[in-house]
Amino acid sequence: MLCDICKKNxxxxxxxxxxxxxxxxxxxxxxxxxxxxxxxxxxxPGVDITQMLIGLGKALEAQGKKNIPTHQxxxxxxxxxxxxxxxxxxxxxxxxxxNHGKLGCPACYCHFGELLENSIAKIQKGTSxxxxxxxxxxxxxxxxxxxxxxxxxxxxxxxxAGEQYTEAAKVRDAIAGLKESFAASQRExxxxxxxxxxxxRKHARRIEEEDV
Amino acid sequence: MDISPQISKLIQNPVCFLSxxxxxxxxxxxxxxxxxxxxxxGYPFPGNAPEALxxxxxxxxxxxxxxxxxxxARSSYFIFPEELSESELAILVERRLAxxxxxxxxxxxxxxASRDEKSSIMVNEEDQLRIQxxxxxxxxxxxxxxxxxxxxxxxxxxxxxxxxxxxxxxxCPSNIGTGLRxxxxxxxxxxxxxxxINPTLEGINQxxxxxxxxxxxxxxxxxxxxxxxxxxxxxxxxxEAISALAAAIVKLIDGEKQAxxxxxxxxxxxxxxxxxxxxxxxKYSYHLPLDxxxxxxxxxxxxxxxxxxxxxxxxxxxxMQIALQPGHLGxxxxxxxxxxxxxxxxxxxxxxxxxxxxxxG
Ligand SMILES: [Zn+2]
Ligand SMILES: [Zn+2]
Numbered sequence: 223m224l225c226d227i228c229k230k231n232x233x234x235x236x237x238x239x240x241x242x243x244x245x246x247x248x249x250x251x252x253x254x255x256x257x258x259x260x261x262x263x264x265x266x267p268g269v270d271i272t273q274m275l276i277g278l279g280k281a282l283e284a285q286g287k288k289n290i291p292t293h294q295x296x297x298x299x300x301x302x303x304x305x306x307x308x309x310x311x312x313x314x315x316x317x318x319x320x321n322h323g324k325l326g327c328p329a330c331y332c333h334f335g336e337l338l339e340n341s342i343a344k345i346q347k348g349t350s351x352x353x354x355x356x357x358x359x360x361x362x363x364x365x366x367x368x369x370x371x372x373x374x375x376x377x378x379x380x381x382x383a384g385e386q387y388t389e390a391a392k393v394r395d396a397i398a399g400l401k402e403s404f405a406a407s408q409r410e411x412x413x414x415x416x417x418x419x420x421x422x423r424k425h426a427r428r429i430e431e432e433d434v
Numbered sequence: 435m436d437i438s439p440q441i442s443k444l445i446q447n448p449v450c451f452l453s454x455x456x457x458x459x460x461x462x463x464x465x466x467x468x469x470x471x472x473x474x475x476g477y478p479f480p481g482n483a484p485e486a487l488x489x490x491x492x493x494x495x496x497x498x499x500x501x502x503x504x505x506x507a508r509s510s511y512f513i514f515p516e517e518l519s520e521s522e523l524a525i526l527v528e529r530r531l532a533x534x535x536x537x538x539x540x541x542x543x544x545x546x547a548s549r550d551e552k553s554s555i556m557v558n559e560e561d562q563l564r565i566q567x568x569x570x571x572x573x574x575x576x577x578x579x580x581x582x583x584x585x586x587x588x589x590x591x592x593x594x595x596x597x598x599x600x601x602x603x604x605x606c607p608s609n610i611g612t613g614l615r616x617x618x619x620x621x622x623x624x625x626x627x628x629x630x631i632n633p634t635l636e637g638i639n640q641x642x643x644x645x646x647x648x649x650x651x652x653x654x655x656x657x658x659x660x661x662x663x664x665x666x667x668x669x670x671x672x673x674e675a676i677s678a679l680a681a682a683i684v685k686l687i688d689g690e691k692q693a694x695x696x697x698x699x700x701x702x703x704x705x706x707x708x709x710x711x712x713x714x715x716x717k718y719s720y721h722l723p724l725d726x727x728x729x730x731x732x733x734x735x736x737x738x739x740x741x742x743x744x745x746x747x748x749x750x751x752x753x754m755q756i757a758l759q760p761g762h763l764g765x766x767x768x769x770x771x772x773x774x775x776x777x778x779x780x781x782x783x784x785x786x787x788x789x790x791x792x793x794x795g
Contacts, residue, residue: 234636311482347642347669348670350599352611352670352671353611
């Protein structure tokens, strides 16, 4: 993450505070923090973060930037490409912007994927998850299934409304195919889970035998 | 004023994140907290959910909380913010059970909390679930064990939204991955008074931590409280994030100890003067704004930590810390203070509590 003031050095000081129900945050390099007196003097009764933020606002204004960046570590896309709304929740790029980088539903991560990728790389340590996984195992496949299904159903409705029956029939086939392949992969998952359980039991039995 | 039964039960107890035991730690690390952001597969995030859907989500989470036995129906709090008055909502924030964002959007929201208030879930805040565990002092490792256990139990009843690449999916991309935010609240009057606070924060800043004041709002003086938390949630494991934070906290505690020693050795009169004046402020004021009270109380806390008082104990300081905030202030002392003015009521409360908190002399 780069420093909000000089845009050159790595920001190493992160200060954030809630104002009017919105996060205001600043990210500074050590140099700029010192230069703009965003540090405590011995006489101040307490470090006043509000004053620090006002101080930063002035520093940024002096550099021709109007406002303190709000919610800096949200993934706000810089250039707004023309993109369709999320097929699951109808969230738009404008909605993302209006809501300080927040998304509408889990499927938005899939729909706005490319748009988010760069912003996420900028605000996070890495680009993929390395922590704990949920017990319900990655549901990626399910999300993608839902997403694709929603798009196909939208297209189908359009064709039906436009009385384009040949196209509609094609889409109907595609929907059936999608559902079938999803069901097949679910069956496969269940089977491999069952297999794992059986193997696990075998393994457990072996340990018991060794114990004796 | 009528107070709802659950809120009046809450305010009978001391808050869970302040320890009244003088032996607990050094008084510098006040409390630790971890929260996990989670959402349910197939539902929109609360910011994009109509009220009816939010209610459906709330009832799903409630039933998972009860069925998993993490929050038994009889002994837990199930609080609907939309049924509460402003000052009751403020009480939830002051007890750190709710965020300011949560109480500002009460429609369809639900707060679930254990009887001891140490575990809780905000339902329909920015994310559908914000699971939280907190404890007094500096103890992130056992908090992680505890909250991860609660998370797993809930997960057996709720299918979480997640992705192979991005891990747990959250409303804001700044929380994806682990969805974990760990934080420690520090009281650093020594570093502030010696002017060393900034160089010290710079010293730990390579670790990418966020610093903010005690109360999220724009209040001017934070009473020398600082909340330090991890910044990253993606590309880092929960344990890595927690241990990076813990390493910084250890350094800050050490720096604060040294600053206090230095003040005591080289500037004792200045230190005694500050603490003494603060005591006078709390004991003899008839009009006491919140910021002034917070600052004075910070000085008293420092004095108690350093053994400068035998007349006041840390339990009294903790009680004042909570009681003088607007929500608690509005609900507690009307029986014996007739003034409508907040600052006058606060002054009355401080005078009273200091009288009753004095052990001898
Ligand atoms: Zn800079
Ligand atoms: Zn969406």
